[in-house]
Amino acid sequence: MSDVVLIDSIEIRRALIVTARQMNALRINVNKSGNVSVRITSECGREGFLITPTGIPYEALEPADLVFIPMFARDLSSAVGLRKASSEWALHARIYEKKASVRAIVHTHSVYATAMACQEMAIPAFHYMVATAGGQEIPCAPYCTFGTDELADSAAIALAEHKACLLAHHGVVATGKDLDDALRMAVEVENLAQCYCIARSLGEVPLLSNEEMALNIEKFKTYGVQK
Ligand SMILES: [Zn+2]
Secondary structure, three states, X not given: OOOOOEEOOHHHHHHHHHHHHHHHHOOOOOOOOOEEEEXXXXXXXXXXXXXOEOOXXXXXXXXHHOEEEEOOOOOHHHOEOOOOEOOXXXXXXXXXXXXXXXXXXXXXXXXXXXXXXXXOOOEOOOOHHHHHHOOOOEOEEOOOOOOOHHHHHHHHHHOOOOOEEEEOOOEEEXXXXXXXXXXXXXXXXXXXXHHHHHHHHOOOOOOOOHHHHHHHHHHHHHOOOOO
8 A cells, every 4th residue: 555645636536536426336325325535635735635525416526526625624614625525524534534544435325234234233244254344343333413523433433443334324434545445345345234134134144253253354454465
């Protein structure tokens, strides 16, 4: 993973819009309920992130519609853009503040993951791929009202040791080292949630041991590394 944070550019703005549209194409998002962001440094050197605006269909998004929010913003008075930021901007802000390794965030209401979140269930260690999120399970953050600082804090705490979490009675947050990585994680969480719901419909689902999951977590730390 590169330690260089991207400078704001038309290319990164286009990549963010492509990611937002892929959420719908991959059927992990409906309408405008999800949102996407990427950590950048603005052209004048301020650290922060770009995020999708509220209320504009992804198909209609233009690079200039994205909103820049500086790090440690506590309201939108310092946001830069033609549009108003996603109502969940604080959720993204708090995660970037707490985890330097997070470079992009995808938030969706994908169906199976949200169904589990509505049961206030974590995705347990029923499949080795649960370890790709970095822990023994994919946790479910306690419910808080959408768009609030409380929800932002709840998610940031759940993500302290994980790359993804469910939000009770709400949806999913997936993080990554770049936009593609965060999108992949959101797709993986939905796939695992769907598998778990089906497996559970067949009866009680046996879980992998803590020791086996610890092994899987370690293996994923180097999985796919070419050298
Ligand atoms: Zn949401």
